[in-house]
Amino acid sequence: MRKQFLPFAFLLCLAFPSHGLAEDKGPGFLQPGIHADWREIRLGVLAYDRGFFSTDDFSGAVINGEFLFNSPEFLDRIGSPRPYIGFDAAIADDPVHFIYTGLNWDFHLFGRLYLSTSVGGAITTAENLHDPSTYKAMGCRALFHLGAAIGYDVGERWTLQAYADHFSNAGLCSSENNGAEATGVRIGYRF
Template sequence: MTNLRLFSPLTALLLLTSAFSAKAEDLQAPSSFLEFGRNADRWEARAGGAIYDFGPFTPQSFSGGVINGELLAPSPKFLHGIGAPRPYIGTDIAISDDPIHVFYAGLNWEAYVSRKVYFGFSAGGAALSRRAETNDEGEEKDLGSQVLFHLQASAGVDLTENLTAQVYFNHFSNAQLGESNDGLESIGVRLGFRF
């Protein structure tokens, strides 16, 4: 499992290295410090993989992987005043002995810091396949509810006009509203295709 836990940070480093090895004009800052809404009128499908139950804010009780998928829709015009976030739906399908699968939806903002490099943030809600699970050592992960909040942070680089690569971090929790709030996280990489 140690090799798997090293995979995500090493992949993030490779993505950032490829971003900074791009041509100088690709790294020029947009006209304002942050450019929101560049892809607001486009659909996007994302797919990738992550480390299951791994992140800085939750106990790491389980091991395994996650297959991640997301679909983002164009931003409705009434949301353009708040940075043109795109509605999204997504899933984390866990590949583990004791999986908790997650289905989530919400709004996704992207802010470009150069022609090709951007940061993303998502906020929404999630539904789980189960609230709690016990691993082989008898350690229980209790998320407190089968309905949780979803937060996501990402950093990406556009490889072409339609293809992008991202490092992302998913966090699911009940924000201390339940009697238990172990939380569930994943850190991974994925590709996105805009159309």
């Protein structure tokens, strides 16, 4: 399923014409901070335990939500990332949820297409951190959060994304580090 998803999302993004938006002024390729002045709400549906590094052991769905703040001036030197707060709420046999926060960079690719990357920290609700049987062993309650998306601006305020996220203890705990991932689609609204 995941192998067919990304090409489909890319073709969907290319299906919309790119005339009439501010990017015609010419933001450069991989220019960071293209949405830095906007606040944004992103909501999506993801596949549980599906991702680039996942072993696909479990199934279910994940409801994902994020709120991105506009970038404060003191972050201009590192590409104007936007602070964010978000959640992954799993709908599975034994759900594990995550609350996360960090910094998000949006990089212009071409036309209305952009790359979005996030890095930060997370807290998991998993009760058994070391030897669970119905979800990944995370080893720690406090984790790292990584997110990546290919997005397409439908208009000035609306956007669509093919999104994947990853939660891991990055080897900082002395126990298991299986990592948890989810992959899916999101819609965003900027204001």
